[in-house]
Amino acid sequence: MEKTPKGTGVGVDDPYEHVDVCDHLTSEGTCRYAFEHPQHDPAFARARRRDDLACPVVADVGPDWDWRDCPHFRSTTSGRECARCGLEERRMAHDDERPLVEEHHLSYADDAARRAADATGAPLETDDEASEGGDVAEESDGPSHEITVALCRWCHSKVHDSWARITDDANPSAAALAVAEDRRSRELDETGFAAASERYDRDDEGDDS
Numbered sequence: 001m002e003k004t005p006k007g008t009g010v011g012v013d014d015p016y017e018h019v020d021v022c023d024h025l026t027s028e029g030t031c032r033y034a035f036e037h038p039q040h041d042p043a044f045a046r047a048r049r050r051d052d053l054a055c056p057v058v059a060d061v062g063p064d065w066d067w068r069d070c071p072h073f074r075s076t077t078s079g080r081e082c083a084r085c086g087l088e089e090r091r092m093a094h095d096d097e098r099p100l101v102e103e104h105h106l107s108y109a110d111d112a113a114r115r116a117a118d119a120t121g122a123p124l125e126t127d128d129e130a131s132e133g134g135d136v137a138e139e140s141d142g143p144s145h146e147i148t149v150a151l152c153r154w155c156h157s158k159v160h161d162s163w164a165r166i167t168d169d170a171n172p173s174a175a176a177l178a179v180a181e182d183r184r185s186r187e188l189d190e191t192g193f194a195a196a197s198e199r200y201d202r203d204d205e206g207d208d209s
Contacts, residue, residue: 001013001163001165002014002015002106002107002143004105004108004160008160008161009159009160009162009163010104010106010107010159010160011084011104011106011159011164011165011166011167012106012165012166012167015106015107015143015145015147016066016067016068016143016147018083018106018147018149018166019067019075019147020075021075022055022057022067022070022073022074023074023075023076024055024072024073024074025055025057025058029054029055029058029059030052030053030054030055031048031053031054031055031072034048034049034053035053041071041072044071044072047062048062050062056069056070057069057070067145068143068145073145074109074145074146074147075145075146075147075148076103076146076147076148077103077104077148077149077150079101079149079150080101080150081101081150082101082150082151082152082155082172083104083149083150083151083166084151084152084155084159084164084165084166084167084168084170085152085154085155085170085171085172085173085176086171086172087100087101087152087154087155087172087176087177087180088100088101088180089150090180090183090184090187097183098153099153100152100153100176100179100180100183101150101152101153102150102151102152102153102156103148103149103150104148104149104151104156104159105146105147105148106143106147106148106149106166107143107144107145107146107147108144108146109144109145109146110144149166151166152172152176153176154172154173154175154176155170
């Protein structure tokens with residue numbers, strides 16, 4: 001099983017099996033990174049422009065890459081449902097309560113990519129020869145891309161504290177359901193709140209009778 005930098009499990013053997021799309025992939029199948037940040041990796045951008053910015057993973061032109069081969073691949077979740085037990089997020093308006101669903105890392109960008117992101121706001125520039133030639137990136141000892149999924153905080157804890165897996169056939173825990181139901185009840189109370197104008201109308205009607 002893949003591990004976090006602290007040595008705890010992330011709940012999967014191969015993070016790339018749980019990837020939907022790259023954050024930089026547009027609906028037209030082009031690479032947004034090469035278009036918006038060519039200065040961060042000119043060789044990569046030039047190679048993509050030769051193929052009309054087509055993503056080498058999903059397009060039929062250019063190199064035949066998998067997600068793990070792209071030096072600028074990143075897949076971060078925006079999900080509002082736990083990928084393990086299916087618990088849905090319920091956020092209370094104007095409330096800073098801890099979310100029910102959190103971001104969980106399946107893999108992390110390597111140290112060099114982290115330093116580059118801190119300095120430029122973008123992933124690390126790649127080797128010119130690999131980017132320019134369009135060859136598949138050199139294999140590393142393990143994933144070095146940032147890949148995240150959504151987990152409820154109860155499943156999140158189980159995955160990090162035990163050998164629980166993302167693919168387990170799990171249901172929301174009793175504690176998770178209790179918190180979610182409490183928030184749902186408060187949501188219903190808020191939606192049932194009468195506007196001041198409606199309350200005044202009812203009060204006026206009562207005075208006339």
